[in-house]
Amino acid sequence: MRKNLTKEKIQRGEIACGVFVPLYSPTIVEILGHIGFDFVIFDAEHGPMGVESCEHMVRAADTVNITPIIRVAMNLQQNILRYLDIGALGVQMPMINSKEDAENVVRSVKYPPEGRRGLAGVRAANYGLTGPLSDYVKEANRETMVIVHVETMQAVENLKETLTVPGIDVIFIGPTDLSSAMGYPGQVKHPEVQGMIERLIKQIRAAGKVAGTIAYDLDTLRRCKELGFRYIVYGVGPMIVKSGREYLQVARE
Numbered sequence: 001m002r003k004n005l006t007k008e009k010i011q012r013g014e015i016a017c018g019v020f021v022p023l024y025s026p027t028i029v030e031i032l033g034h035i036g037f038d039f040v041i042f043d044a045e046h047g048p049m050g051v052e053s054c055e056h057m058v059r060a061a062d063t064v065n066i067t068p069i070i071r072v073a074m075n076l077q078q079n080i081l082r083y084l085d086i087g088a089l090g091v092q093m094p095m096i097n098s099k100e101d102a103e104n105v106v107r108s109v110k111y112p113p114e115g116r117r118g119l120a121g122v123r124a125a126n127y128g129l130t131g132p133l134s135d136y137v138k139e140a141n142r143e144t145m146v147i148v149h150v151e152t153m154q155a156v157e158n159l160k161e162t163l164t165v166p167g168i169d170v171i172f173i174g175p176t177d178l179s180s181a182m183g184y185p186g187q188v189k190h191p192e193v194q195g196m197i198e199r200l201i202k203q204i205r206a207a208g209k210v211a212g213t214i215a216y217d218l219d220t221l222r223r224c225k226e227l228g229f230r231y232i233v234y235g236v237g238p239m240i241v242k243s244g245r246e247y248l249q250v251a252r253e
Contacts, residue, residue: 001124001136004089004143006039006067007169010210010230018069020214020235022047026060028236033064040066041233044083045073045094055086055123062087069145075101077116080108085122090145092172097154099161106167109146111137114167145169147212147231150200151177159200163207170231171204172212173197189220201227217242 009016018039019032032040040061042054049057054070061068069090070083080091093105107115121128125136146167150159151174163171175188175197184190197213204211205228212231215221216238224232 001126001139001143002062002065002089004067004145005065006069006090006231007143007145009038010170013230015225015230015232018067018231018233019239020071020233020237021057022049022235022237024049024053024057026056029057029060029066029068030064032236033061033066037066039069039090041069041071041092042088043071045071051082051086054083054088058087067145069147075104075108077104077108080105081118084109084117084140084144085120085124087124089143090147090169092147092149094149094174094177095152095155096148096150096162097152098158099165102148102162102165102168105148106146106165109144110141110167114141147172149174149177151175152181156196156200159203163204163209168209170210170212172231173200175213198227201229 006016016038018041019037020041020043021028022043029040042049042057044054058068067089069092070088071092071094072080072083075093083091091109096102108117109115111117111119119133119137125133147170148168149172150156175193176186178196179185179188179190179193182193182196184193187193201211210230211228213224213229214233215224216235221232
C-alpha cells in the first residue's frame, strides 16, 4: 500500500491542496497530479460516479502519486467499504451531525482493533499477493484518512463532542451547506456565514485538529491560509469556468 503523502503533509503542519472532481475522467486526474495538487476528491455525493468509475479514477491517481479521496454519499459501513477496497486513501463524509456519526465513519474506515472494516484480498491490498494481510491491515489503518464535514447547525452545536473522536484527520467546514443552514443559501461570503466559519476554525484548531474547507477563488484561498486551514480544496468546474471566461473575454474584446 502506498504512502498517503497528503496525510503526512498535514501532520507536518503544512497546507495540502486538492480538487473536487464531480465527473468521470481519469485524464483530468492525471493532469491534476502533473500540475502538482496533493490530493483529488472524487465526488460520489453530488456527482454521478459509482464504485466502478471511481476505481479507474483511483488507478489514474496512482500513476501520478496524487492522493485519491472519495466523498461518499451515505454514512453506511458497506458503502464506505466498497470505495476503500478499490484503493481510495481517504473517505470524506458529508453531513456529520454528531459524535456518533463521526464514530461510525472512523469504525467503517479502520480495520479491527481500531474499527470494524471487513477484510478481503481486494485491490487496496494488492489482491493479497504481495504480503500477508496482517501487514496490509496495519498499513491501511495508518495511511487511510477520515475527513468529516461540519455544515449544519446541528453539527455546529455538537462540534465540541465530535472533536473528541479519535481517528479523524480533518474537520471540513462546508460553506455552501452551512450558508443554507444559516438562512443565507449560497451566500458563503455573507458576514454572518464568515463569522461562523471563523468561530468554527478557532474551535477546531484549539482542539489540535486540522481544519479543511473549499476555496473557489484566490481571495478566499488567501483568507483560508490566514485563518489556518491546512486542507484546502478547489473545484475542477470553477477552474474550467474561470479560465474559459477570461479567454473568451479577451477573444471578444
